[in-house]
Amino acid sequence: xxxxxDVIIVGSxxxxxxxxxxxxxxxxxxxxxxxxxEASLTLSSQSYLSKRFEDEEQWKWVVGESFHxxxxxxxxxxxxxxxxHDYVFDDFIAQNKIKAKNFxxxxxxxKGGLSNAWGCGVARLSTDxxxxxxxxxxxxxxxxxxxxxxxxxxxxxxxxxxxxxxxDAWSQPxxxxxxxHQRMFDQYASHKQELASLGFQMGRSRVAAxxxxxxxxxxxxxxxxxxxxxxxxxLYSAIDDLPSLxxxxxxxxxxxxxxxxxxxxxxxxxxxxxxxxEYMTFRASKILLAAGTLATTGLxxxxxxxxxxxxxxxxxxAAFLLWQPKMLGAARADSFGLGQLSFSLKLPGDITAFxxxxxxxxxxxxEFIRHMPLSxxxxxxxxxxxxxxxxxxxxxxxxxxxxxxxTVNADGEMNILGGxxxxxxxxxxxxxxxxxxxxxxxxxxxxxxxxxxGLPGGDIHYSSTLPMQHNPTLGQTDANGExxxxxxxxxxxxxxxxxxxxxxxxxxxxxxxxxxxxILAKQIRGIN
Amino acid sequence: MKILITGxxxxxxxxxxxxxxxxxxxxxxxxxxxxxxxxxxxxxxxNNASSCTVPESxxxxxxxxxxxxxxxxxxxxxxxxxKALISAANxxxxxxxxxxxxxxxxxxxxxxxxxxxxxxxxxxxxxxLVVRLGQVYGGPERGLFGTLTNFVRHLPVLPAFIPSPEVQxxxxxxxxxxxxxxxxxxxxxSGVYCLASPEPISFTQFLRSIAISRVRRRKFFVPVPTFLVxxxxxxxxxxxxxxxxxxxxxxxxxxxLMNTAADLEAIGLKLRPLSAGMHKSGNDRRCRLIQxxxxxxxxxxxxxxxxxxxxxxxRMVEKLRTGAALDIPVWMIRWPIAxxxxxxxxxxxxxxxxxxxxxxxxxxxxxxxxxxxxxxxLGSTKTMWPLAxxxxxxxxxISEITWRLLRLVIPSSTLHFSKKKxx
Numbered sequence: 001x002x003x004x005x006d007v008i009i010v011g012s013x014x015x016x017x018x019x020x021x022x023x024x025x026x027x028x029x030x031x032x033x034x035x036x037x038e039a040s041l042t043l044s045s046q047s048y049l050s051k052r053f054e055d056e057e058q059w060k061w062v063v064g065e066s067f068h069x070x071x072x073x074x075x076x077x078x079x080x081x082x083x084x085h086d087y088v089f090d091d092f093i094a095q096n097k098i099k100a101k102n103f104x105x106x107x108x109x110x111k112g113g114l115s116n117a118w119g120c121g122v123a124r125l126s127t128d129x130x131x132x133x134x135x136x137x138x139x140x141x142x143x144x145x146x147x148x149x150x151x152x153x154x155x156x157x158x159x160x161x162x163x164x165x166x167x168d169a170w171s172q173p174x175x176x177x178x179x180x181h182q183r184m185f186d187q188y189a190s191h192k193q194e195l196a197s198l199g200f201q202m203g204r205s206r207v208a209a210x211x212x213x214x215x216x217x218x219x220x221x222x223x224x225x226x227x228x229x230x231x232x233x234x235l236y237s238a239i240d241d242l243p244s245l246x247x248x249x250x251x252x253x254x255x256x257x258x259x260x261x262x263x264x265x266x267x268x269x270x271x272x273x274x275x276x277x278e279y280m281t282f283r284a285s286k287i288l289l290a291a292g293t294l295a296t297t298g299l300x301x302x303x304x305x306x307x308x309x310x311x312x313x314x315x316x317x318a319a320f321l322l323w324q325p326k327m328l329g330a331a332r333a334d335s336f337g338l339g340q341l342s343f344s345l346k347l348p349g350d351i352t353a354f355x356x357x358x359x360x361x362x363x364x365x366x367e368f369i370r371h372m373p374l375s376x377x378x379x380x381x382x383x384x385x386x387x388x389x390x391x392x393x394x395x396x397x398x399x400x401x402x403x404x405x406x407t408v409n410a411d412g413e414m415n416i417l418g419g420x421x422x423x424x425x426x427x428x429x430x431x432x433x434x435x436x437x438x439x440x441x442x443x444x445x446x447x448x449x450x451x452x453x454g455l456p457g458g459d460i461h462y463s464s465t466l467p468m469q470h471n472p473t474l475g476q477t478d479a480n481g482e483x484x485x486x487x488x489x490x491x492x493x494x495x496x497x498x499x500x501x502x503x504x505x506x507x508x509x510x511x512x513x514x515x516x517x518x519i520l521a522k523q524i525r526g527i528n
Numbered sequence: 529m530k531i532l533i534t535g536x537x538x539x540x541x542x543x544x545x546x547x548x549x550x551x552x553x554x555x556x557x558x559x560x561x562x563x564x565x566x567x568x569x570x571x572x573x574x575n576n577a578s579s580c581t582v583p584e585s586x587x588x589x590x591x592x593x594x595x596x597x598x599x600x601x602x603x604x605x606x607x608x609x610x611k612a613l614i615s616a617a618n619x620x621x622x623x624x625x626x627x628x629x630x631x632x633x634x635x636x637x638x639x640x641x642x643x644x645x646x647x648x649x650x651x652x653x654x655x656x657l658v659v660r661l662g663q664v665y666g667g668p669e670r671g672l673f674g675t676l677t678n679f680v681r682h683l684p685v686l687p688a689f690i691p692s693p694e695v696q697x698x699x700x701x702x703x704x705x706x707x708x709x710x711x712x713x714x715x716x717x718s719g720v721y722c723l724a725s726p727e728p729i730s731f732t733q734f735l736r737s738i739a740i741s742r743v744r745r746r747k748f749f750v751p752v753p754t755f756l757v758x759x760x761x762x763x764x765x766x767x768x769x770x771x772x773x774x775x776x777x778x779x780x781x782x783x784x785l786m787n788t789a790a791d792l793e794a795i796g797l798k799l800r801p802l803s804a805g806m807h808k809s810g811n812d813r814r815c816r817l818i819q820x821x822x823x824x825x826x827x828x829x830x831x832x833x834x835x836x837x838x839x840x841x842x843r844m845v846e847k848l849r850t851g852a853a854l855d856i857p858v859w860m861i862r863w864p865i866a867x868x869x870x871x872x873x874x875x876x877x878x879x880x881x882x883x884x885x886x887x888x889x890x891x892x893x894x895x896x897x898x899x900x901x902x903x904x905x906l907g908s909t910k911t912m913w914p915l916a917x918x919x920x921x922x923x924x925x926i927s928e929i930t931w932r933l934l935r936l937v938i939p940s941s942t943l944h945f946s947k948k949k950x951x
Contacts, residue, residue: 055899058898058902059894063894069893073893328914331911332906364897375868375872378927381921385907385918385920
């Protein structure tokens with residue numbers, strides 16, 4: 001391997017691989033580096049329920065041999081407690097020198113990045129939403145299609161959210177719903193009009209989980225292991241894209257390499273960093289930052305020596321519990337563990353909320369017990385009867401309601417100060433009220449006291465620290481993600497999104513990375 | 529500090545060396561033969577006053593060496609040697625601590641006791657420190673403790689002497705800690721310090737504790753009149769009774785009671801309870817943790833947890849928390865359902881309360897991640913009659929309310945974690 005490349009991509013997550021494909025396919029010499037953490041727990045193909053009832057050693061994957069789940073007891077999300085995902089989040093905060101206040105910083109040094117442990121929510125930005133972006137919609141439309149077809153998205157359904165998601169033309173049919181969701185969706189069909197007047201619309205969730213095989217990856221078999229790791233690889237992870245990139249002789253992958261800094265001397269661009277053994281430098285004519293919003297922001301601001309604060313858009317989030325009284329006594333059965341039904345909810349001030357509902361099965365009951373206002377013993381008694389007729393839901397508001405700020409000081413330390421604008425709590429209680437009314441119409445009771453707002457950052461829905469702008473100033477990027485003040489360095493991950501809507505943003509990050517990849521491929525090919 | 533220790537290969541001496549090293553002291557072993565390559569060594573013979581040269585860097589001398597063989601002829605050498613050590617200590621300005629015995633008396637029945645008393649006089653005259661130890665137990669099965677443990681282990685029945693003599697136990701590691709505290713303390717007043725439990729217990733109780741916690745076997749006790757022991761000892765003659773250990777037993781039978789509370793306080797030494805120290809590990813930490821885990825898991829699971837779950841709980845507390853059990857009232861440990869009274873997050877902000885809340889969360893997670901937990905938590909894979917489910921929920925709520933009411937009624941003092949010192 002030489003140490004000079006046409007393009008270096010920092011990070012092998014969804015953004016990194018999406019930018020890589022067009023560049024590699026154009027024949028450019030591309031080096032991709034990542035932190036190299038990999039899964040160590042192997043996953044059995046048994047269904048979740050049968051494992052729980054039969055596996056004597058289940059504590060190893062539920063709690064972890066070094067008590068991972070207990071060590072992370074204060075973490076905000078059950079996802080962060082799953083032993084199999086330990087490697088995804090491990091050491092990120094320390095390596096990136098992050099200190100956070102009122103914010104939950106999450107990132108990854110894993111091969112494939114955060115997509116190893118994501119909720120697979122996908123959506124396409126509408127024409128209106130793309131107004132904030134400094135490029136014509138036509139530029140990204142093709143990229144949405146390319147990425148959607150590549151990663152495999154299920155949920156195509158002629159329903160009230162078809163336009164909202166905007167992906168059905170390229171998607172697979174939905175994965176089958178569990179009884180509770182099915183019943184709720186049936187009820188919705190007969191109350192559509194009333195609910196529309198409440199601003200509530202419901203449809204199948206569009207998720208990056210397969211209902212049809214794609215190559216090595218198999219369709220979801222509803223074994224209920226989504227949270228714990230899918231043996232079918234039905235859930236998209238960027239790591240599954242690496243083999244097809246590897247087939248190209250002009251693609252180089254240096255795993256286990258942590259970038260310390262991006263340097264520019266005259267016209268010469270380079271990344272400096274280390275693997276387990278030595279300090280190394282790689283040079284290139286273009287550097288693409290795809291290390292994840294926080295890590296990329298750190299690398300960019302350090303390279304720019306920019307010490308003022310930048311804004312981080314972060315979606316205000318909430319979670320809630322729904323109970324379907326008529327389903328009390330329902331049997332426990334394995335089912336798809338990610339979003340099954342989604343909703344969009346109109347709020348005052350032209351704000352839209354988005355959310356999905358999930359089965360409670362794959363989530364340990366202790367996660368619910370912890371939040372119950374009862375003693376543990378009787379919480380367990382109660383939930384044992386109750387949870388089989390319950391669903392959990394989440395809710396996202398647009399990221400521009402965040403007041404979170406990020407600074408990188410002269411020592412390279414990143415400080416994050418989280419916060420939401422003052423109208424968020426009002427919007428949240430309004431949303432809770434509307435959801436309670438809406439769900440009641442479809443036979444579900446939004447459980448009192450269950451609607452809980454999350455800590456800023458906790459749901460990993462944040463972006464836009466270095467937003468793409470028509471006329472970028474220092475700390476911003478142009479339409480191609482190129483950093484103002486650091487020509488040749490492009491930001492291609494969440495950090496460069498011009499705006500963060502309430503919708504799941506991963507697909508947009510990927511499409512945008514693909515778009516920038518295409519443009520750069522043309523540019524470099526043109527120059528050569 | 530740098531400490532010279534004589535008698536370091538004995539029962540108490542070897543534990544002292546271990547403890548001193550653990551506390552980052554430098555050790556010089558004084559003995560006839562070097563036996564530990566890792567430690568500095570100087571030649572020392574208890575019967576040869578001129579044998580020992582104390583290195584100048586020494587800051588304290590702990591003189592533990594003693595002749596327990598009962599050989600009266602060498603007693604005066606012991607006194608000369610002690611004198612030589614005392615003056616050596618004075619010359620280099622080192623603290624001097626002499627380990628004496630509960631039997632030390634001017635008119636003691638044994639020459640051992642009388643010799644100890646005479647050396648004590650010399651030490652105090654030279655401004656040194658003297659320690660009289662009670663019944664030392666715990667740690668390796670050596671010394672008198674070793675002999676007694678052996679008896680308990682192998683004898684089919686044990687004697688319960690009547691009237692029972694009383695002993696004042698002290699754990700061997702507590703002895704070591706006491707010695708180190710004494711010599712480490714710059715301004716300790718010269719004099720005789722008595723180290724032992726302030727409350728004497730009957731010798732029978734002591735043996736029973738060895739049987740239960742150390743040997744882990746229930747033993748039968750047969751009453752034996754004390755005068756019979758004395759009679760036998762005098763009948764069979766000194767030599768035979770010495771080889772049978774009867775003379776040691778005999779001296780144990782008329783020990784003077786020591787007043788130790790003030791001395792322990794002055795040194796700042798807290799002794800572990802006998803029930804804790806008698807365990808092989810030197811404490812009952814693990815035993816209590818197992819009880820705690822069993823209770824918490826049974827509270828959550830509503831049935832006896834299987835032993836793998838309890839082991840996991842213990843390992844978890846040892847790995848992630850302090851490793852010590854909480855002072856949960858004993859009756860709740862016996863009757864886990866009563867933990868409902870403590871399982872109330874909103875209550876106090878006391879450390880133990882907060883820690884209890886953490887541990888019960890952890891116990892819930894550990895309990896759930898098992899087959900036993902799946903059966904308890906997951907509910908049925910068959911559809912259930914809704915009214916049946918509802919009635920069970922109602923029962924749960926009524927139970928919750930009942931315990932909440934009990935929380936109000938039961939005096940809060942009985943619910944407090946006891947203020948006992950943690951091990």
